[in-house]
Amino acid sequence: MGIFSDKDIVEGMMTGYLGISDYNERGLTPNGYDLRIAEIAVRGDDTKYTEGTVTIPPRTMFYVSTIERVRMPADACAQLWLRTTWIRKGIIGAFGKIDAGFEGTLTLGAYNATDDPVELPIGERFCQMVFEGLNSCSAKDYSQRSGNYQGQTGVTLEPVKK
Numbered sequence: 001m002g003i004f005s006d007k008d009i010v011e012g013m014m015t016g017y018l019g020i021s022d023y024n025e026r027g028l029t030p031n032g033y034d035l036r037i038a039e040i041a042v043r044g045d046d047t048k049y050t051e052g053t054v055t056i057p058p059r060t061m062f063y064v065s066t067i068e069r070v071r072m073p074a075d076a077c078a079q080l081w082l083r084t085t086w087i088r089k090g091i092i093g094a095f096g097k098i099d100a101g102f103e104g105t106l107t108l109g110a111y112n113a114t115d116d117p118v119e120l121p122i123g124e125r126f127c128q129m130v131f132e133g134l135n136s137c138s139a140k141d142y143s144q145r146s147g148n149y150q151g152q153t154g155v156t157l158e159p160v161k162k
Helices: 006-015
Strands: 032-042 053-056 060-066 076-082 091-094 107-112 118-121 125-133
Touching (some): 032 053, 032 118, 053 060
Antiparallel strands (some): 032 125, 076 125
16 A cells, blocks of 8 residues: 545545544645644643743654654554644654554654744644555554554643553
8 A cells, every 4th residue: 555645634534544633624735644732831830821922942853743643554564754734833843653553642752943032823723734644554553563552632741651
C-alpha cells in the first residue's frame, strides 16, 4: 500500500477502519489531515494553555497536544509534518511516527528558533498527518509492544503505561 488520499481517509473513517475524533473538513488535504492545537505547554512554565493565543518566547521549546484523537489500524502508520505556515515563522518541529495500533491524542515537540516571540492560537492547524499503508498487519501493534502513551490525552511528557 502507499500513502492514503483524501478519499481513502474519509472512506476509512466512514467504515471505522481508522479514527479521527473531532474531525473537521477544513483539515482534510489531498494526501493527509491537518491536526489542530488543543493545548500548549511552554518549557519552564508550569501552565498548560487551553484557550486563547499563546506567545512562545524566542529560543524556547514547547509542546502541543492535538484536538483530534487518532486511532490507527494494525496495517497503517502515519508521518507528521509541520505546516509550512509555522516553518515560515521560525518554528522547528520534533515529531515521531504514529505507530500501527496507536490510539490517543498526540504530543508534539517544537522550538521557536527565532529571536522574536511567535503567537500560536489554540484551535489552529499545526501539523499534517500523512497515513501510510503497511504491506501487512504488524505482528504486534503499538499497544502490544511498549504502548507507553496509548490512550494519552493532552500534553503528555511521562509514559501513561508504567
